[in-house]
Amino acid sequence: MAILRxxxxxxxxxxxxxxxKAAAVLHMSQPALSHQIAALERELGTPxxxxxxxxxxxxxxxxxxxxxxxxxxxxxxxxxxAGRRVGEGLGRRLRIACAETMTxxxxxxxxxxxxxxWPDVRLDLLEFTSADRMVEQ
Amino acid sequence: MAILRxxxxxxxxxxxxxxxKAAAVLHMSQPALSHQIAALERELGTPxxxxxxxxxxxxxxxxxxxxxxxxxxxxxxxxxxAGRRVGEGLGRRLRIACAETMTxxxxxxxxxxxxxxWPDVRLDLLEFTSADRMVEQ
DNA sequence: CTGTTTTACGAGCAACGTAACTATT
DNA sequence: AATAGTTACGTTGCTCGTAAAACAG
Numbered sequence: 676m677a678i679l680r681x682x683x684x685x686x687x688x689x690x691x692x693x694x695x696k697a698a699a700v701l702h703m704s705q706p707a708l709s710h711q712i713a714a715l716e717r718e719l720g721t722p723x724x725x726x727x728x729x730x731x732x733x734x735x736x737x738x739x740x741x742x743x744x745x746x747x748x749x750x751x752x753x754x755x756x757a758g759r760r761v762g763e764g765l766g767r768r769l770r771i772a773c774a775e776t777m778t779x780x781x782x783x784x785x786x787x788x789x790x791x792x793w794p795d796v797r798l799d800l801l802e803f804t805s806a807d808r809m810v811e812q
Numbered sequence: 813m814a815i816l817r818x819x820x821x822x823x824x825x826x827x828x829x830x831x832x833k834a835a836a837v838l839h840m841s842q843p844a845l846s847h848q849i850a851a852l853e854r855e856l857g858t859p860x861x862x863x864x865x866x867x868x869x870x871x872x873x874x875x876x877x878x879x880x881x882x883x884x885x886x887x888x889x890x891x892x893x894a895g896r897r898v899g900e901g902l903g904r905r906l907r908i909a910c911a912e913t914m915t916x917x918x919x920x921x922x923x924x925x926x927x928x929x930w931p932d933v934r935l936d937l938l939e940f941t942s943a944d945r946m947v948e949q
Numbered sequence: 950c951t952g953t954t955t956t957a958c959g960a961g962c963a964a965c966g967t968a969a970c971t972a973t974t
Numbered sequence: 975a976a977t978a979g980t981t982a983c984g985t986t987g988c989t990c991g992t993a994a995a996a997c998a999g
Contacts, residue, residue: 676885677892679816680964694979707965709980714963719892721899728973730978736898743891747884748813754880755814755856761873762858817989831954844990846955851988865998867953 677718679751682744684711685723689733689741715740814855816888819881821848822860826870826878852877 687697688708698708716722723737733741824834825845835845853859860874870878 676816676820677888678963679813679884679888682888682891683813695977703964704966705979706967706981710964713980719895719899721895723895726979728978736895739898740891740895743887743894747816747887747891750880750884750887751814751816751819754819754877754884757880758856758858758860758873758877761876762856815988832952840989841991842954843956843992847989850955863954865953 677715678711679747681711681715681718682740682747684708685715685737686741686744686748688712688724688731689737692733693730814852815848816884818848818852818855819877819884821845822852822874823878823881823885825849825861825868826874829870830867 684697684701687700688694691697691700694705694709694712698705701708712723719736719740721736722734723740724731724733821834821838824837825831828834828837831842831846831849835842838845849860856873856877858873859871860877861868861870
């Protein structure tokens with residue numbers, strides 16, 4: 676499996692078209708990025724850039740890899756975001772108040788499925804006989 | 813950015829529902845996988861598994877992250893495959909023989925675009941005055 | 950005592966930055 | 975001389991496995 680960081684370096688390199696600029700974008704030194712590219716090429720078994728007298732030129736292979744690499748990076752980022760977002764909902768308590776017993780009975784199947792989907796959120800179903808008692812909570 | 817390896821560990825953990833089994837699937841020790849999961853949880857700021865008396869239970873956050881993680885892993889894998897596949901085509905020489913000058917003239921715009929798309933593949937256009945000469949090549 | 954996960958710790962490896970080197974203009 | 979990239983090298987941090995510890999049945 677490829678290292679995500681090297682793919683990140685490649686994408687920056689393809690975007691910037693220069694090792695120096697790509698390194699600057701990623702806030703790292705040129706040699707470090709150069710190393711990552713070399714490691715990726717070793718992994719792929721093919722060069723991703725053509726070494727010219729002045730600068731580099733991205734190869735077809737480099738562009739092809741970068742294409743999928745963007746997808747991988749975006750997905751990894753979404754994974755982290757999804758985790759944080761769901762995580763913020765954990766430990767929360769959802770308090771649902773209803774005045775009518777009938778209403779509560781109707782809610783049960785809905786809440787059961789909800790609980791299945793988000794088992795880590797605690798559900799509290801509160802029943803009251805009058806609206807007055809509800810506002811006290 | 814999350815580490816791809818930790819996402820790999822999480823996916824295995826979600827699939828297997830056990831640290832021990834997941835570690836076995838990935839051919840690594842339980843402590844190593846446990847570490848990766850802990851590191852991922854530090855990154856996410858939320859637990860991905862609930863520690864029970866006997867084994868673990870994946871949380872909603874864990875499932876959510878694993879979902880996107882699969883996408884990231886697949887994309888990363890495709891990126892490498894794409895690189896290797898294109899790389900194998902590099903250095904290749906495509907020799908196109910045509911007997912008629914007219915045909916060659918028609919081919920030029922097509923080949924030009926082809927060259928733009930795959931600049932690393934060398935194109936040789938060979939013209940012959942008779943079919944006999946072509947088969948000699 | 951068995952099974953499962955975590956903690957501790959040491960070894961190996963990979964990523965990084967600084968510095969030196971190469972090559973081209 | 976100046977610019978762009980690579981190589982060399984030492985340090986830091988990460989990943990891993992073995993061993994030991996916590997915890998529950």
